[in-house]
Amino acid sequence: MTDPTSEALTGLTRPGMGTENAGPALRALTTMVRPRTVVEVGAGSSTLHLLLGLRDARAEAARDRRIVNGGTTAHERASVLHPRSAVDDYAPRLLVVDDISVPGTSADRVREAARDLGLDDMLTFIERDFFALTEEELDGWGPLDLVWLDAGTQGDDAAFLTSLWPRVAPGGTVVLHEPYLATTVETADQRGQTRVAARVVPTPLLQELRRQAAAPDSGMDVLALNEPHKHRQTGLLLLRKHAAWERDRGASFAEELKALGETGSTEPPRLGPPRTPRRSGAEEGADRVLAALADATRRTVYSAVVLLPDTAQGVGERLGMSAERTAKALAALEKAGLVTRTESGWAPADDIWREVSPRRAQPPARTTIPARRGKRRVFLENLVQLFEPQRRYPESAVNDLLRDTDPDVAALRRYLVEEQLLARADGWYWRP
Structure with a gap:
């Protein structure tokens, strides 16, 4: 007996296109987070996976509602459910934006597939260029619980995020495809010889988002799931916006x-x-002193000043050193805090040793x-x-x-x- 769902997915999927794991993962994620408003940029087989996830979530929500309201007895399930499961009817929707401009994709067939499976009641297809949408149109979607981005370049993804992230609801999730890319890099061996090698590396967008998420109070989590057996169509990137109840409580x-x-x-x-x-001020001061005294000429000049404070000319004459070398050494010693200028000439700065000595x-x-x-x-x-x-x-x-x-x-x-x-x-x- 033919399974209509499998048949529909097969009709939207090309062998080897590389989404064999991403699609089912999206379906499972959609069922898990039970979103009310989902946005997809770039239609295709993933559209059907998202709709199937929403169908599963809707059926599960209806069962949970009956359990919480006492219409169905299931004590173990009831023990894990939040009471709000019974408050409102769950009526999810999927907004898909695609201008059907890319040849060879299945974007133009997803509406028919959704209709054949009876899922078109949850689907709103917006046949437009995303960047032609107005702010008012985007605001009309309301808070977004789940966003799937699978269209365009790295720069396009950055622009999508700039536009949509402020509209993502607290606790909402954004998913992007292919967080890693295959490229050539220049490497050097132990002998210093360079060669060009192929590598799979994080995308520029993933690197930037990781940097932002590492900042205190970034308000988001970043998770990259890799498919190590592939160099294209690799994995998923998940961004999750923190909800207010997830704030740090401050306790250890x-x-x-x-x-x-x-x-x-x-x-x-x-x-x-x-x-x-982090190095202390004493440690940094000790480093300056050691660096200044690492030079033999400076040590000689410093010794002469310690033995007899004098003018630069007097120090140079006693050491048989040119005025230029003497002045240069005294300037470096002064910068390190070892000597200081007085009215009568140069003198040792004894306080430096108390500052840098270990306590x-x-x-x-x-x-x-x-x-x-x-x-x-x-x-x-x-x-x-x-x-x-x-x-x-x-x-x-x-x-x-x-x-x-x-x-x-x-x-x-x-x-x-x-x-x-x-x-x-x-x-x-x-x-x-």
């Missing part, structure tokens, strides 16, 4: 696990590479770790001053710093990490 991972009653490890996962510690905080007097959390927090905030901000310490160094406070260094380490006063990853500790 450990605090929220405790509030949920979970026991055991309360350390958050550290998935990225360890952050490069170790004095440990608190040996005491007992407070049992009450409030007092323990104050105790730990004083204790963490032993650690320089952003400097990375191996566990042995942490133990050495803590041992003068209490012999139970393991407990102190654990408390400092739990209170997020120290961070830990791969055997290293640092004070954020």
